[in-house]
Amino acid sequence: MAYRDIDMNLSAETLAIQKEVRKFAKDVMRPVGIELDQMADPADVIAQGSPLWDAYKGFRDLELHLNSIPPEYGGTAGTLDPMASYLISEELGYGDVGLTVSFGASGMPFGFAALFAPFIPEMEQMVRDYVEDKKGEVVGCWAITEPEHGGDWSLGGEAPECGPSVTGVLKGDEYIVNGEKAAWVSNGTLATHAVLHVGLDPDKGMGGTGLALIPLDLPGISKGAPLNKIGQRPLNQGSIIFEDARIPKQYMVLEPSTMVDMNMGETILAGANGGMAQIFAGLAKAAYDEAFNYAQQRVQGGVPIIEHKNIKLDLFKMFTRVEAVRANSRRMALYNAAQNALGQPPSGAHAVAAKCLATETATWVASKAVQIFGGNGLTKEYPVEKIFRDARAGMIEDGVNETLGLAAAEFL
Numbered sequence: 001m002a003y004r005d006i007d008m009n010l011s012a013e014t015l016a017i018q019k020e021v022r023k024f025a026k027d028v029m030r031p032v033g034i035e036l037d038q039m040a041d042p043a044d045v046i047a048q049g050s051p052l053w054d055a056y057k058g059f060r061d062l063e064l065h066l067n068s069i070p071p072e073y074g075g076t077a078g079t080l081d082p083m084a085s086y087l088i089s090e091e092l093g094y095g096d097v098g099l100t101v102s103f104g105a106s107g108m109p110f111g112f113a114a115l116f117a118p119f120i121p122e123m124e125q126m127v128r129d130y131v132e133d134k135k136g137e138v139v140g141c142w143a144i145t146e147p148e149h150g151g152d153w154s155l156g157g158e159a160p161e162c163g164p165s166v167t168g169v170l171k172g173d174e175y176i177v178n179g180e181k182a183a184w185v186s187n188g189t190l191a192t193h194a195v196l197h198v199g200l201d202p203d204k205g206m207g208g209t210g211l212a213l214i215p216l217d218l219p220g221i222s223k224g225a226p227l228n229k230i231g232q233r234p235l236n237q238g239s240i241i242f243e244d245a246r247i248p249k250q251y252m253v254l255e256p257s258t259m260v261d262m263n264m265g266e267t268i269l270a271g272a273n274g275g276m277a278q279i280f281a282g283l284a285k286a287a288y289d290e291a292f293n294y295a296q297q298r299v300q301g302g303v304p305i306i307e308h309k310n311i312k313l314d315l316f317k318m319f320t321r322v323e324a325v326r327a328n329s330r331r332m333a334l335y336n337a338a339q340n341a342l343g344q345p346p347s348g349a350h351a352v353a354a355k356c357l358a359t360e361t362a363t364w365v366a367s368k369a370v371q372i373f374g375g376n377g378l379t380k381e382y383p384v385e386k387i388f389r390d391a392r393a394g395m396i397e398d399g400v401n402e403t404l405g406l407a408a409a410e411f412l
């Protein structure tokens, strides 16, 4: 039986967008993701001629990279039906979460830069370069995690020893920046631009953090080697090193006091985790679909295994949780989009709850899918072992679920 989508009142335009993105996710992202996943050396993922660039080109040809950019700079932000925006993320996550995270991070500095473009000419140029790029030559990243600071970013901490290790000191018209962002930065080794969290007032710990939007070809900035890991292998990750890097003053777009006044901690948590909830809802559905289809074909004991009651019941439990996650992620996404449209703060608590639920459910459903595939579930001949590895990384990505939960509990 076909998977029945029960959301009512989807416009013809929204359904057409969903169909187009689903096709890209199935025909391009899924096979490219599998090919990249099987590359032994993560440096090959981002090498010239890698199929990664076909995926980037496809994503940008569909103009999906414009979703975070306002119309005055050539983007589509705020013009799409919020449900269409949600479905785009879910379908991309269905195709490949590692590639989806790469695409999402690639736009982050530019979405932010558009907010400052009316006042800072360099920001406007940054946004325009990104909008026009169709090949993946202008790629962003979000550089927050450090070798010494991971889970604790979401928890803050006002003592000096809690503060960022990447620090900046203003000298004349430039900040002199030193320190290292961790090998976990998504797109770290291929990015041309970054959203950079940098300690400007060490006495205030995490409360002394400012936000810079920078090109990564400034003097004193270098990159580490691509990270080798078990899940989301199509997603390039790597460290960014600052050695007396000179960052023009105007790139430091938010001073620590403004970050605190604007409650940027919750806004950033809500944005990043809200996005994760949507794509992992898609991944959970991908795991379910693979298991359902396989169970109809695999014959054991003289019948397709879906005829065995244990398999049938497991599939129903998987379906139940996938639907719960999709419903919850949609509800959160639509609420936070409405808040955004009104210029009101998003709900960080709902976004973190949805991220934790989606990543934990995706991991559970993918593990069940491996079980339903039996021995075949453990081989690279079938997609579920990769889906399981990709899902597992989600419970650590963009904040460990436990520390995120502790942080979000404060928003209740």
Ligand SMILES: Cc1cc2nc3c(=O)[nH]c(=O)nc-3n(C[C@H](O)[C@H](O)[C@H](O)COP(=O)(O)OP(=O)(O)OC[C@H]3O[C@@H](n4cnc5c(N)ncnc54)[C@H](O)[C@@H]3O)c2cc1C
Pocket (backbone or CB within 6 Å): 105, 141, 142, 143, 144, 145, 146, 147, 149, 150, 151, 152, 155, 184, 185, 186, 187, 232, 393, 394, 396, 397, 398, 399, 400, 402, 403
């Ligand atoms: C696929 C993927 C993509 C990522 N992308 C990015 C990215 O784009 N940019 C970026 O900057 N980072 C990124 N990260 C990094 C990610 O945010 C961190 O890995 C995460 O925040 C955890 O930090 P850590 O690995 O240093 O673990 P640690 O902070 O060392 O945590 C280890 C364990 O200790 C617990 N713990 C840590 N601190 C505390 C505390 N204060 N109180 C209680 N318990 C604590 C945690 O719950 C965890 O179980 C990514 C990670 C992954 C896996």
